[in-house]
Amino acid sequence: MGIIDRKEDCFICNKHAGVIETSGATIYEDDYVYVGHIDNNGKPNYLGHIMIDLKRHAPTLGDMTEDEAKTFGVVMARVSKALMESEGAEHVYSLVSGNSVPHLHMHVVARYPNTPEEYWGPMAVYDWEDAPMGVNSEVIKLCNRLKAYLENN
Numbered sequence: 776m777g778i779i780d781r782k783e784d785c786f787i788c789n790k791h792a793g794v795i796e797t798s799g800a801t802i803y804e805d806d807y808v809y810v811g812h813i814d815n816n817g818k819p820n821y822l823g824h825i826m827i828d829l830k831r832h833a834p835t836l837g838d839m840t841e842d843e844a845k846t847f848g849v850v851m852a853r854v855s856k857a858l859m860e861s862e863g864a865e866h867v868y869s870l871v872s873g874n875s876v877p878h879l880h881m882h883v884v885a886r887y888p889n890t891p892e893e894y895w896g897p898m899a900v901y902d903w904e905d906a907p908m909g910v911n912s913e914v915i916k917l918c919n920r921l922k923a924y925l926e927n928n
């Protein structure tokens with residue numbers, strides 16, 4: 776996929792606008808950020824690979840206003856804690872790439888207990904044969920648990 780400069784063609788803007796349907800359910804949303812689960816084009820997903828998107832179409836961490844950055848940081852911490860407390864993650868990875876979509880989104884990925892050390896890393900966890908993969912109904916349940924945790928804590 777090439778770089779997309781037009782907002783109307785942006786996958787993330789279209790997702791926020793409800794033009795594209797993706798796996799899972801909304802975990803959290805406010806004026807600055809949107810939190811959901813990664814989408815794997817209908818194929819099973821690694822359970823607990825969360826995406827935190829800036830609402831505004833801006834490409835990098837450095838483009839955030841201070842208000843956006845404050846919210847983004849607090850949500851990053853709260854979602855990470857939710858993965859640990861609600862889903863039993865023993866560690867949480869985060870990653871911002873933006874190579875394919877120039878709209879700021881942070882990958883937040885749970886690592887579960889007993890993951891062998893050779894599979895440690897935000898993308899390496901996928902390669903573990905016992906990685907917790909789930910179909911969309913399981914992704915939706917996970918999203919709803921995280922949403923409830925965030926609402927109650």
Ligand SMILES: [Zn+2]
Nearest residue numbers: 785788832878
């Ligand atoms: Zn966008």
